[in-house]
Amino acid sequence: MISINIYNDDCIEVMSRLENGSIDLILTDPPYNLGNFMKNRDTNLGKMRKNFFGDAGWDDMDFKEWEESMNRFFDKSSNVIKTGGSMIIFMSILKVETLIKIAETHGFYYKTTGIWHKTNPMPRNMNIQFVNSTEAWLYFVYKKRTGTFNNDGAMYHDFIETSVTSNGERRYGKHPTQKPEILMSHFIDLLSNPGETILDPFMGSGTTGVAAKKLDRNFIGIEIDECYFKIAKSRINEDKQA
Template sequence: METATRTPLYLLHGDATELFSDVRTESVDLVLTDPPYNLGTFMADRQTNLAAMRANNFVKAGWDNQNYDQWTLLMDCFLAESARCLRLGGALVTFMSIIKVESIVRLAEKHGLYYKTTGIWHKTNPMPRNMNLHFVNSTESWVYFTKKKKTGTFNNGGKVVHDFISMAATPASEKRLGAHPTQKPVQLMEHFIRLLTNPGEEILDPFMGSGSSGVAARNLERRFTGFEKDETYYKLARARVQIDE
């Protein structure tokens, strides 16, 4: 009787800039991640009322409060190491604030990553914060690159795939073990993994947070390596990747 083998999943606690050395050169098929946007201080100064409405938010977290030069150095290291780890034609998808996309593209191209597109995730059920004052924030951008080739794996099955993804924000069922302030829904991560990789291939998330990318990789039978610096979120990611359905 054959014994089923589980797809390898490696979750590491520590700083991404140090843990990248554990990943072999040209061993990764997709880097899928949601790094710091460096908006904590910016948002705190804009009277968004975010801190008052939600205690678990990036304004209070501290990890999103670097100055621009510090953030640029972190992103430069992240993109350089991602380029090293990616195989030729491998993909990188990173979520990013729209006001930082140009900076990310500039840094990525320096390291041999070919810019493909900037897309939008439209949250169909956003928090209606300050709805009587201005437009409700219902979108996040994502940026797509390939390594040193103008195309790579794209499993569209001959169908048109738009760069505009419309789906709900992370459901409560995915937060039952705990939540991250910028947690992405598993369905969203699965969308990119299906399109840009094949079963058995390797996914890397250097800023894993609560582990949605790991849950998605496990669901779709991809190998996965994730880094998380915050111990609380690292433990949450381990719990979710192991038992979340």
């Protein structure tokens, strides 16, 4: 019987209470520190989407504040993850080098930077520039060079292509940076085994938890925003009943 534990709290506080070396895979999508940057860009995104992340307020840190928050995150992650455990963290490509430097100071071995390509991105500014259709993700292993990788002899590229999150996955409410279930399932399948424990410290609307539950993994999710936490709880509870 797998366990699901979700918390409406600050991730640093909750991770401080988790058992050391209890997590097999950290799969998460933290703030990209782009809120203020995007507000100063010549973009029509705010007009096209009411829940634009740049207006949400949770991505408005200055760079030094964001950098310190990521340093605290990796510090706590290094306590709770097992030796040989893996981490996938989504991030703006503008911040990749900074994140790698922080991760390495806490014992995380950098494996690769990959790309998620959205096959049907929002066509913002399509008549004046290239449409933004990609996001980066980084792959780390803690204290080892290689962790679990269930490829069964197949070759997996560091390029993943899916559609954006469907309306069906948003029926309990919308999160401005919600990832599709198929994307999170891809990493859970490859980098963990049934019965192991997945942690998402920036749970958002709960996609990682839904995917982990369906793939017979234990799940710990943390989300500080009460509105998004309620969405995640509804989604994961529905999957419990499915």
